[in-house]
Amino acid sequence: MEYQFKEIEQKWQARWKADKAYQVPNISEKPKFYVLDMFPYPSGAGLHVGHPLGYIASDIFSRYKRLQGFNVLHPMGFDSFGLPAEQYAIETGQHPAKTTEENIGNFKSQLDKIGFCYDWSREIRTSDPQYYKWTQWIFLQLFNSYFCNTQQKARPVTDLVKKYETSGSKDFSAEEWNAFDAKTKAEWLMKRRLAFSAYGEVNWCEALGTVLANDEVVNGVSERGGHPVIKKKMRQWYLRITKYADRLLAGLDTVNFSEAMKEMQKNWIGKSEGAEMEFAVEGKDEKIRVYTTRPDTIFGVDFLVLAPEHQLVKDITSAEQLGAVAKYLGYVKSRSDRERMAEVKQVTGCFTGAYAINPFNGKQIPIWIAEYVLAGYGTGAIMAVPCGDQRDFSFAQHFNIPVTNIIGQHFNGNEANATKEAVLENSGFLNGLQMKDAIGIAINKIEQDGIGKRKVNYRMRDAGFSRQRYWGEPFPIKWEDGVAIALSAADLPLQLPYVEKYGPGPEGEGPLANIHEWVEEKYETSTMPGYAGSSWYFLRYMDPQNEETFCDRKVSDYWGQVDVYIGGTEHAVGHLLYSRMWTKVLFDLGLIGFDEPFKQLVNQGMIQGSSRFVYRVQGTNQFVSAGLKDQYETNELHADVNFVDGVELDMEAFRKWKNGEFADAEFILEGGKYFCGIETEKMSKSKYNTVNPDDLVSKYGADTFRMYEMFLGPVEQSKPWDTKGIEGVHRFLRKLWRLFNDEVKGKIWTVEPPTDAEWKLLHKTIKKISYDTENFSFNTAVSAFMISVNELADAKCHKKQILEQLLILLVPYAPHIAAELWSQLGNPGSILDASYPTFEEKYLVESTKEYPVSINGKLRTTLNISLEASPEEVESLLLQNEVVQKWLEGKAPKKIIFVKGKMLNVVI
RNA sequence: GCCCAUGUGGCGGAAUUGGUAGACGCAGCAGACUCAAAAUCUGCCGUUCGCAAGGGCGUGAAGGUUCGAUUCCUUUCGUGGGCACCA
Numbered sequence: 001m002e003y004q005f006k007e008i009e010q011k012w013q014a015r016w017k018a019d020k021a022y023q024v025p026n027i028s029e030k031p032k033f034y035v036l037d038m039f040p041y042p043s044g045a046g047l048h049v050g051h052p053l054g055y056i057a058s059d060i061f062s063r064y065k066r067l068q069g070f071n072v073l074h075p076m077g078f079d080s081f082g083l084p085a086e087q088y089a090i091e092t093g094q095h096p097a098k099t100t101e102e103n104i105g106n107f108k109s110q111l112d113k114i115g116f117c118y119d120w121s122r123e124i125r126t127s128d129p130q131y132y133k134w135t136q137w138i139f140l141q142l143f144n145s146y147f148c149n150t151q152q153k154a155r156p157v158t159d160l161v162k163k164y165e166t167s168g169s170k171d172f173s174a175e176e177w178n179a180f181d182a183k184t185k186a187e188w189l190m191k192r193r194l195a196f197s198a199y200g201e202v203n204w205c206e207a208l209g210t211v212l213a214n215d216e217v218v219n220g221v222s223e224r225g226g227h228p229v230i231k232k233k234m235r236q237w238y239l240r241i242t243k244y245a246d247r248l249l250a251g252l253d254t255v256n257f258s259e260a261m262k263e264m265q266k267n268w269i270g271k272s273e274g275a276e277m278e279f280a281v282e283g284k285d286e287k288i289r290v291y292t293t294r295p296d297t298i299f300g301v302d303f304l305v306l307a308p309e310h311q312l313v314k315d316i317t318s319a320e321q322l323g324a325v326a327k328y329l330g331y332v333k334s335r336s337d338r339e340r341m342a343e344v345k346q347v348t349g350c351f352t353g354a355y356a357i358n359p360f361n362g363k364q365i366p367i368w369i370a371e372y373v374l375a376g377y378g379t380g381a382i383m384a385v386p387c388g389d390q391r392d393f394s395f396a397q398h399f400n401i402p403v404t405n406i407i408g409q410h411f412n413g414n415e416a417n418a419t420k421e422a423v424l425e426n427s428g429f430l431n432g433l434q435m436k437d438a439i440g441i442a443i444n445k446i447e448q449d450g451i452g453k454r455k456v457n458y459r460m461r462d463a464g465f466s467r468q469r470y471w472g473e474p475f476p477i478k479w480e481d482g483v484a485i486a487l488s489a490a491d492l493p494l495q496l497p498y499v500e501k502y503g504p505g506p507e508g509e510g511p512l513a514n515i516h517e518w519v520e521e522k523y524e525t526s527t528m529p530g531y532a533g534s535s536w537y538f539l540r541y542m543d544p545q546n547e548e549t550f551c552d553r554k555v556s557d558y559w560g561q562v563d564v565y566i567g568g569t570e571h572a573v574g575h576l577l578y579s580r581m582w583t584k585v586l587f588d589l590g591l592i593g594f595d596e597p598f599k600q601l602v603n604q605g606m607i608q609g610s611s612r613f614v615y616r617v618q619g620t621n622q623f624v625s626a627g628l629k630d631q632y633e634t635n636e637l638h639a640d641v642n643f644v645d646g647v648e649l650d651m652e653a654f655r656k657w658k659n660g661e662f663a664d665a666e667f668i669l670e671g672g673k674y675f676c677g678i679e680t681e682k683m684s685k686s687k688y689n690t691v692n693p694d695d696l697v698s699k700y701g702a703d704t705f706r707m708y709e710m711f712l713g714p715v716e717q718s719k720p721w722d723t724k725g726i727e728g729v730h731r732f733l734r735k736l737w738r739l740f741n742d743e744v745k746g747k748i749w750t751v752e753p754p755t756d757a758e759w760k761l762l763h764k765t766i767k768k769i770s771y772d773t774e775n776f777s778f779n780t781a782v783s784a785f786m787i788s789v790n791e792l793a794d795a796k797c798h799k800k801q802i803l804e805q806l807l808i809l810l811v812p813y814a815p816h817i818a819a820e821l822w823s824q825l826g827n828p829g830s831i832l833d834a835s836y837p838t839f840e841e842k843y844l845v846e847s848t849k850e851y852p853v854s855i856n857g858k859l860r861t862t863l864n865i866s867l868e869a870s871p872e873e874v875e876s877l878l879l880q881n882e883v884v885q886k887w888l889e890g891k892a893p894k895k896i897i898f899v900k901g902k903m904l905n906v907v908i
Numbered sequence: 909g910c911c912c913a914u915g916u917g918g919c920g921g922a923a924u925u926g927g928u929a930g931a932c933g934c935a936g937c938a939g940a941c942u943c944a945a946a947a948u949c950u951g952c953c954g955u956u957c958g959c960a961a962g963g964g965c966g967u968g969a970a971g972g973u974u975c976g977a978u979u980c981c982u983u984u985c986g987u988g989g990g991c992a993c994c995a
Contacts, residue, residue: 260912260990267911267991274995292995305995372993382995390909391993459994569989646935711933713921717914718988725920728933734947743947771924780922783932790932852928857976859928897975903927907975 001746003737005701009816013115021832022117024073026543026555033070034559035062036538036598038567038575039077041530042103043084047110048690049709049721050607050683056706057604057715057778058566059116063812064773066117067836073559074117075541077124078104081132082530086471090502096471100127110694115702115815117832122544126533127471131540133493134550135533136476138582140486141589142195143477147243154588157189164188186483194240194585195465197484202468202508204232210504211468234508237466237475237526244581245269245458247595251580256600258716261572268573270459275443276379277452279304279356281316282364288312288356291378291457295446296420296438299427300385300406302396304356304367305349307375308332316367318353325350325369332371347372347398359451360428370395378457390416407435463578465529468510470502472527479522494523534575535582538562538597556592565598568606576601602776605718606682609689612644613637613677614654617668624668626677632668639676640688642695646724649674680720691723703814704730707785710778710813732786733817736810739792739803740821749798749825756843761791762802763843769809770839778813785810800825805837853878854905855887867901874898878906 016022037058040051062074078100085096085103104125111118124131145154168174177185190196203212207227211234222229241248249269252262274293281288288304306313308329317325328350349370356365372391373382384392386403393416396403405411407422420436429445430438446452466475474494476487487494497515505513505525512518513525536550542559543551579597587595614623615634624632626647643653651674655663667674683690696705708729713719742748754762765788772781788806797803804825810818811831822831846867853861861883865874875896878884884906895907 258913263912264990270991270994272994290995294995370993372995374994377994379995384995389995391995457994459991572990711920717921719920722920722934725934732933738948775924777924779920780924780932783922786932850928854928854976857927857974862928895975897927899927903976905927905975 001741002743003734003817005703005733005817006698008820009115009702012816012819013112016832019830020121021830022074022119023121024071024119026558028071030069030071032073032559033062033065034073034538034562034564035065036074036541036562036565037076038565038571039079039534039537040107041079041082041084042100042107044088044099044103045685046103046106047693048683049693049696052111052114052693053607053709053715054566054568054602054604055111055116056114056709057602057776058564059706060710060773060778060812061564061566061776062117063815063832064836066832067808067811067834069835073122073541074119075122075124075544076111076116076118076120077122077537077541078107078126079530079534079537080104080125080127081472081528081533083469083471086469086502089471095498096502097127100125113694113697113702114706117815122541124537124540124544126473126537129493129495130547132473132533134540135473135528135536136487136492136494137489137550138536138586139195139473139528139532140476140489140492141591142239142582142585143193143484143486145194145585145589146189146192147194147240152247154194154585156589157193160189160192183481183483190484194243195237196240197235197237199233200236200238200464201231202234202236203229204234204508205229208504209508211508232508234468236464237524237528238462239465239578239581241463241577241581242458242460244584245271245460247584248577248580251584251596255596255598257598258601258603261569261576261601261603264569264572265577268460268577270457272457272459274455274457275446275452276455277359277446279359279365279383281312281367282355282357284316284354286312286315288367288381289379289452290381290383291455292383294385294388294435294439295442296424296430296433296435297385297388297406298358298360298383298442299424299430300387300404301358301363301365301383302386302392302404303365303384303401305373305382305384305392305395306352306367306369307373307380308369308371309375310369310373310380313352313369316352316354321351321353325352328369347394349395349399351399359449360445366401368395368399376461377459386416387411388416388418390418392416465532466524466526467529468504468508468526470496470499470511470527472496472529473532474512474527475524477524479524484524496527531575531578535579536586538565538579539586539592551592553591553593561594561599562597564600564602566602566604569603602716604715605713607712608680608718608720609683609687610641610720610722611679611681611687611689612639612641612647612649613679614639614649614674615677620666621662621664622666622668623662623674625670625673626675627670628668629677636677638686638688641691641723644676647675647678649676683721689721691721696723696726700726700730701733701816703817704733707733707782707813711782713779715776715778729782732789733814735793736785736789737817737821739789739798740824747824749800749803751800754797754799754802758792758795758797758799758802759843761788761795761797762805762837763839764788765806766809766837766839767844770836773812782813785813807831808834808837849901851902851904853881853884854903855884856908857905860884860887863904871898874904878904 035058037055062072066072080100085100088094088099089096126132144157146157146160148155164177166174168177205212205222205227208222208225212222212229249266249271252265272293274291275295276289276291278287278289290304313325349368352367352369354367356367358365373380384395386393386396387405387407404426406424406426407417407419408425410417410419410422422435424430424433424435424438430442433441443454447454474496476492476494478485478487497518499511499515501514502511505511509525510527539551539556543555546552583597584595586592613636615626615629616623616637618633618635624634639649639654640657643650651667655665681687681689693705704726708726711729740749765784768784769781772778772784804822804827807818807822808831819831848864848866851863851865852859853863861881863878863881865877878896888908891908893906893908897905
């Protein structure tokens with residue numbers, strides 16, 4: 001009986017489906033475990049072999065936890081709102097709802113072939129009104145909440161209103177508040193809401209009549225069509241995520257993310273501590289406020305620099321410099337953000353003619369404007385300390401501004417030195433202090449003298465939350481007389497209306513602005529961004545059909561945090577930060593019981609494509625094999641990996657490719673073969689290096705495919721795909737099969753009791769596989785399975801007691817074959833719920849050890865010694881050994897190192 | 909520029925706490941079985957000197973610590989990723 005993977009896999013997949021084997025209850029005596037995949041955007045291209053990597057890993061882990069007796073939540077769904085579907089709709093006229101539906105169907109059938117244990121009864125789609133009803137509902141919670149600075153948490157806006165009514169705020173008294181009209185009140189409240197509306201800049205493309213995402217703008221022009229793009233002020237929605245900056249930072253210490261991931265989030269939040277202080281402008285009333293992280297260098301300030309967009313520029317510029325400044329402003333305006341970023345090294349700037357006064361020593365300091373100072377960060381103005389900051393130094397040099405040295409020897413006059421170790425000189429009250437100590441003292445003095453105050457700055461901005469698009473969640477907001485009115489929860493969902501056209505509305509508004517009834521109702525015309533639905537989806541899986549609430553509190557208390565979250569690093573700063581913030585808000589409002597969504601995050605690496613190239617001799621139909629290409633003038637062309645065996649091209653398949661574009665190709669061969677060039681690149685259709693999992697599953701089976709993806713290397717590492725090695729894994733499964741069945745004799749497994757050696761073999765495997773699975777080291781687990789099966793085959797062990805335990809270990813990796821053989825062994829019940837074997841130390845106890853014997857640290861021989869032997873006995877055995885004696889040449893050893901159970905080393 | 913990864917045979921990779929480098933698999937070579945093919949099985953497979961026994965070298969490079977370093981430290985180079993005139 002052969003290993004008929006096709007029949008076996010179909011049979012078990014059908015049975016598990018019929019038995020609802022993967023449905024998970026919300027009420028259970030078992031401890032819970034939640035394993036989550038980052039849900040996919042259902043693109044039209046379908047899956048390639050890179051996509052399932054993380055899904056297989058999470059599937060293995062889920063099944064492993066289930067066997068260990070956990071109630072495992074392992075759901076899947078679709079992030080089905082988004083730009084590509086809308087783009088496709090614009091091009092083809094097909095409604096996004098329709099294409100999305102088709103793509104999801106395609107994805108699901110691809111996923112099912114691989115044999116995942118998803119509980120599809122919990123499937124969610126972000127574009128489903130029953131789902132986005134609750135996205136809208138959570139938006140209303142954000143809209144109706146503010147961040148209380150005292151308690152450092154979200155609270156209902158009604159609390160804020162009460163406070164205003166009774167005690168006012170720093171901007172108005174209670175009486176004033178109560179006298180405000182509704183619109184004024186709304187404006188004040190908008191300044192505090194967690195989801196708020198304000199004017200902000202968007203990328204506006206006049207020619208396309210639409211707003212573009214940053215990704216769609218390349219080099220200052222639109223990606224489509226290459227039309228100019230300018231910044232335009234429009235009313236936008238934002239999330240006040242900056243209020244959560246500190247908690248988002250602190251929360252990182254409580255979760256198990258990779259250091260790299262935490263680092264990325266920290267960088268994104270970009271917290272810096274320093275001081276904000278004011279410089280008086282000579283002869284004017286204006287004061288210039290600067291932000292610095294190095295107040296200790298205050299005596300080294302040689303000039304101030306304002307961002308060209310700074311509002312004080314026009315007020316302080318002197319009459320003589322008016323012309324020069326206007327010219328410089330014109331220059332800056334002509335430059336795109338990208339140019340400003342690209343040409344970092346270029347020093348430009350312009351003197352304003354005005355001077356500021358250093359508040360500590362009264363020194364007169366010139367005020368410049370320069371594009372290297374950004375309007376959007378800090379106060380848009382800096383104090384320049386050329387001896388300590390390289391950009392300031394380059395600027396001073398370029399414009400011949402004298403440099404004050406406050407760090408003595410540490411400054412060499414040729415480049416700045418940003419040290420904090422130097423002892424300060426020329427620094428008034430800070431003289432003689434080490435810089436790092438001076439920082440605090442300087443801030444205290446600044447605060448004492450009323451010049452400024454301690455200040456924490458963040459690089460992170462409030463998150464833009466509206467898109468001028470169709471295919472997203474409508475905001476549950478009406479605009480009346482310029483005031484945003486929230487819909488009541490009873491009116492949700494506010495359904496996305498059906499449209500015929502997806503083009504932009506007037507004045508850059510979204511397509512919804514073209515719908516008469518929509519505008520008539522005064523609904524907000526923009527929609528929510530892609531990350532809205534994905535910010536809370538892990539909660540909906542817990543309670544997907546609930547019509548009363550987004551997720552019942554009892555249910556979320558049971559499932560709690562996601563124990564393991566698996567996905568790519570591309571979401572490091574977007575999705576992960578937003579969902580962490582939403583979780584914190586929901587926690588603050590008492591709607592859930594935890595404030596970090598993901599306990600552990602595992603980042604799977606990218607599977608890269610391994611591209612193959614053919615070399616066409618210029619201007620001919622001749623293709624030259626890779627080894628000979630240097631003898632010709634050639635053009636490199638991608639060839640489809642699917643008809644290259646290793647590096648050898650299937651010339652017939654190549655001639656038939658692309659409807660015969662290369663039908664009359666001629667080949668210049670090496671040894672009768674055509675060899676292709678190889679390069680590792682991103683997997684993509686245009687590079688013809690994609691491999692479809694369906695093909696591999698139908699050729700080798702899902703079990704082989706799953707194990708091979710894991711065998712490629714560590715999950716977290718990026719690696720190129722190479723189909724060739726899959727044969728090895730398939731051979732392994734066939735070999736496993738032959739432990740149970742013989743092609744001729746049929747059944748060969750027996751119920752004979754195993755020997756000690758066989759038990760030892762099994763328990764060695766149990767130990768290794770459990771350890772590796774627990775630690776996501778799936779590649780070494782696969783290799784341990786291979787070793788185990790090789791050893792069992794060598795030992796001709798066909799004993800049920802051993803084999804059935806091995807099958808349970810295998811379930812997470814290759815569930816179909818494991819289930820089939822389990823039932824062949826005559827076991828009742830489903831192997832999916834068998835109990836995971838526990839490793840017992842007693843089987844692995846050894847009495848002797850084959851010690852490696854080194855002379856001066858170099859291995860020379862091995863020596864089999866009882867583990868009971870005393871150090872003296874070991875030493876005498878060692879010195880009797882002829883190899884050791886040979887190396888000693890009659891001399892006595894200087895030293896003998898004996899580590900029990902490990903090794904022996906003789907120093908001569 | 910800064911931060912984080914990472915570098916081991918022809919290839920993917922292993923070595924869990926500083927203790928036998930190259931497990932497992934692919935590819936390759938030789939052989940068995942077969943009329944033949946497939947499948948399967950056996951042996952070899954870092955490099956170099958040597959008939960062999962055995963030895964030299966070897967984990968990007970150079971140093972260091974140690975009885976002993978792929979593993980720890982310093983310097984340096986390459987690759988991948990993130991951030992970036994961030995004051």
